[in-house]
Amino acid sequence: MSEPDLTQPAPLGDAPVVLYASEAASTGAPHIETPVPYDAILLAGFGGPEGQDDVIPFLRNVTRGRGIPDERLEEVAHHYRHFDGISPINAQNRALKAALEAEVQRRGLGLPIYWGNRNWAPYLEEAVTEAADAGHSTLLAVATSAYSSxxxxxxxxxxxARVLEGTGLGDTVTIDKVRQFFDHPGFVEPFVEGVREAVAAYLADGIEPSAMRVLFSTHSIPTADAQRSGPRDVDFGEGGAYAAQHRAVAEVVMAELAEAGAVVEWELVFQSRSGPPTQPWLEPDVNDVIAELPSRGVEAVVIVPLGFVSDHMEVLWDLDTEAMEAAEAAGIRAVRTPTPGVDPVYVSGLVDLIEERLNGTPTAERPHRTDLGPWFDVCRPACCENVRAGFKPAVSGVLP
Structure with missing residues (x-):
């Protein structure tokens, strides 16, 4: 298939075009309520180094096309070198794959799961080729990322789309993708439980709710990208759909805490920014907020890694190391709550999302904990544009 021209959105009167899609998803409907006989699951991860020699090559992959010299990459590499050059993410995805396989088998779905990464081995090319070689051509992807950006x-x-084009499998293999699951109960519940336990522990130590603060932390992104996250025809306010989704989930978590009798103030904060100082990114930074908490009468903080599905390097370094050091410097207590990881509720929720598409579950019957959901099965035209690179071919969404 030749690469389409995505420099401009398709005219409103044109029929929707969804690349490399199943017949049902090719209609471009926001939610696919037709059963699709998928024959395999594609688990897609970010990837991470698994030794000191992997670190710089991995970071080159992450920053490909940006012309960043190795000496600047080494400034970030020390996070990985602190942990012997090993990111936890590949081990976590192996564990998640095994947990998903067990749940898929328990439900009798009979679907194999292939795992591939964006930036490190095993690469997505390997996973898709392996699936195709085994005769599996109708794939449903589950990416290890819950939000829209x-x-x-x-x-x-x-x-x-790049993998299907590059491997020459675009004429025989289709890839659809489950909806963004930021507000699916299986993703939200582990955060609810983590905050509830952390606050209860502080209360048991005699700390009043007024002296606590809950900080929901997620990866900062360029402000221009955030504003373009989600559908273009919806005004999500400052930070676009990306920030709106995080705020909505945080509100759900804190509402449940309030129902249990503890009213604690909270804030959405950001971490791990990596752009030049001249480029606006989402703020405030988690460490800056922690430094200010004592002046607000705060004695204890609960840090919630709301933007992460597992203990990525950004969690281990930016939160478990730097944020904890910031709390110590501020003279306040701090605890970091768990990520979903392989929590059975989270794993079950991911398989629920798979079954939604297998069964064509009606939109009205799809579970969601916020008013923003259930999110789209097929992304809307021009959503989540890369400001720097523009539109490239992408599956599971209406062009461009």
Whole structure:
């Protein structure tokens, strides 16, 4: 298939075009309520180094096309070198794959799961080729990212299109993708439980709710990308759909805490920014907020890694190391709550999402914990644009 021209959105009167899609998804409907006989699952991860020699090559992959010299990459590499050059993410995805396989088998779905990464081995090319060689041509992708933005959704969709084009499998293999699951109960519940336990522990130590603060932390992204996250025809306010989704989930978590009798103030904060100082990124930074908490009468903080599905390097370094050091410097207590990881509720929720598409579950019957959901099965035109690179071919979404 030749690469389409995505420099401009398709005219409103044109029929929708969804690349490399199943017959049902090719209609471009926001939610696919027709059963699709998928024959395999594609688990898509970010990838990470597994030794000191992997670190710089891995970071080159992450920053490909940006012309960043190795000496600047080494400034970030020390996070990985602190942990012997090993990111936890590949081990976590192996564990998630095994947990998903067990749940898929328990439900009798009979679907094999192939795992591939964007930036490190095993690569997505390997996973898709292995699936095709085994005779599996109708794939449903589950990306290990819950929210809407270029890096957390569209880039995965572009990766799938790039792989199908590069391997020559675009004429025989289709890839659809489950909806963004930020507000699915299986993703939300582990955060609810983590905050509830952390606050209860502080209360048991005699700390009043007024002296606590809950900080929901997620990866910062360029403000321009955030504003373009989600559908273009919806005004999500400052930070676009990306920030709106995080705020909505945080509100659900804190509402449940309040129902249990503890009213604690909270804030959405950001971490791990990596752009030049001249480029606006989402703020405030988690460490800056922690430094200010004592002046607000705060004695204890609960840090919630709301933007992460597992203990990525950004969690181990930016939160478990730097944020904890910031709390110590501020003279306040701090605890970091768990990520979903392989929590059985989370794993079951992911398989629920798979079954939604297998069964064509009606939109009205799909579970969601916020008013923003259930999110789209097929992304809307021009959502989550990469401001720097523009539109590239992407699966599971209406062009461009």
């Amino acid at each position: 270029f890096s957390s959704c569209r880039q995965y969709r572009e990766d799938f």
